Amino acid sequence: MYFIFEMKFSSNKNYITQLIRAYAAKQEIIAEVLQTDAKIVLICRQEDEKLESFLLGLEDILPSSLFFGKSKHYFSEEKPVFQSIQEVDLPVNIAPCPTCQKEMFDVASRRYYYPFTSCNNCGSQHPFLTKYPYKRANTTMKFLVPCKACEEEAKVNALRLDYKLISCIECGISIRMLDKESEHLAHNKGDFRKLFEVSGGAVAAGKSVLMKTQHGYRKFFNPKNNKDKVSESTLIIVSASALNTHLMVVEQEFNALLSIERPLLRVATKSDELKELYGSSVLVKYPDEGMTMLLSKEAVSAGLDYIAYKECDETEEADFLVDFDMPIQTQKDTKIFINQDVTLFISGERILYPTQVPSAIKRVSVAHDLACVNVDGNNIIDSLEVFDSIHSNEIYMFENEDLESQHSNEKQFGQYEASMMSVIAEHNLLGQKTVGVHFDGSLNFLYYNGTKVINAVPAIDFESDNLWEKISTLRDGSDRLVGNYKKAYPEIWERLDNLAGDMDIFEVTAITLGLEDESFEGISAEALSFLGKGGLQIDTKVKDNRFDNYAFLTSIMSYQLGDVENDYMCYSIYESFGDYIGEIVPQLLEKVKTNNLVLSGETFANQSLYARIQRTIGQYKPHTNKIFPMGKENAVHGALYL
Ligand SMILES: [Zn+2]
Ligand SMILES: [Zn+2]
Missing domain, CATH: 3.90.870.10 (DHBP synthase)
Known part of the structure; x- marks a missing residue:
């Protein structure tokens, strides 16, 4: 009789799987631990007399993880069959596991108060990596020689068997x-x-x-x-x-x-x-x-x-x-968004990268200092700096990347198309007609016809310089608003008169509202503090269904002149965006005859907008990134499918 324990796990990262394997080895229990694309499965013999103590001990050594979902266990006469995913040994950059933490606070251990304590399946490993493949000689730890105790430990401690970065106070970083x-x-x-x-x-x-x-x-x-x-x-x-x-x-x-x-x-x-x-x-x-x-x-x-x-x-x-003194490579920290039982990665590199993608892809992609490169037969996405040399038939390069590839077959791509393809690839929608909305400061409605991404309703370009001129010519009576605004808010008027041309609509809106945090986050924080029910209708468009930033700002200014409170206004901003998206999306789906809808861009990771979107387009069950960030860092992944 087999005992089977299944834990939902929504990532291809294998540090939990390996930790369970290592612990099984340590406890000398015969166990098969495997990982599928959705779960980690532990299979043991029910007759094993160590099973109970093993399962109890497992609770102490297993950390909690963002990727864990529900778990279940059952018994089976037959050994069940699962489709395992490919496991690649990549350096992690997470907190120390419970066992390593215990060591850090155990006065008897060689790592008492040693901040670089880690094992095969935890801790900060990636900061020390200088290049692939991942081995000690390719990390800055190569400058340190493990002491006798560490050398000995790497042969016997199941959690640190052949651990590349093994060190302690005696031989480690001072x-x-x-x-x-x-x-x-x-x-x-x-x-x-x-x-x-x-x-x-x-x-x-x-x-x-x-x-x-x-x-x-x-x-x-x-x-x-x-x-x-x-x-x-x-x-x-x-x-x-x-x-x-x-x-x-x-x-x-x-x-x-x-x-x-x-x-x-x-x-x-x-x-x-x-x-x-x-x-x-x-x-x-x-x-x-x-x-x-x-x-x-x-x-x-x-x-x-x-x-x-x-x-x-x-x-x-x-x-x-x-x-x-040890040199380190840092990764951008990762922000997440939680709405009820949905967890989304907003932006960042740590936690998610490095990762591996299907090996059938024969293309190198580069975007936002991240690259997807084949190393020893595995396609790895990681920081550009850790790849020694790049050989490929073709390179897909993000259009604003500050890098000369010198490659004869280089193709350039934009953010929205790559972001949309990342979601499409994650949800196996390749080759199927799909409507997309990309919202990252500016809002674009996209259409993927099964081969390429088309910007169906592009945002009207926004330039923040000469703002008053643009607003005053927007429509009849706009010049009067500008005059009234100058009288009521002379200081803000002055600031808006002198803006550089490259600010996004949210920064300008935050300045207009006089928020302390002059960014998207500032507006979003303000919106969260609003406890009432909505109702303000903020203008989002003037013609051809396209989002008009100037009309939007003008509308906010006239409410401001009417003494509308900031929190109410910020809440209404998201509500209006949600309504606008809710109006355009069904039209597009209808027009191109599909039910596939994907959303990308980090502006969506916002409680107020997310809630509104659920109401306006929730019925179409929109897909978002689950494994990759929904912000710009998904482009390196999406470009593989352009
Ligand atoms: Zn550990
Ligand atoms: Zn040592």
């Missing part, structure tokens, strides 16, 4: 702390612990600590003592118990924040102190890599519930500097 007068080098466990203790204490006391982390330089500070710095910072809740005290999180959000992938997430604030500091919502994460985790642990000891950091470079001014 760190140091500097203030204006002195420098302290950490040599042993005691020093490592002391260094983080001092750093945590400094942050608690209102000082700033510039720290090189495995995700780049971060300047850490206590938001309460540095109110002027909070606007451009990310909040770290340093203990899980403080999460519910300060934030309004539903279960899915709570689980996502604590998952081993540690994504960035915008959530509603709850406690009065956070409301005062950040307003109605805040971009938040849970400690995500060794340096940040150890600092956070000491911040808890110093009595803090949260700290904040600003992404910066090594030249940033701070009271203390914590540094290490």
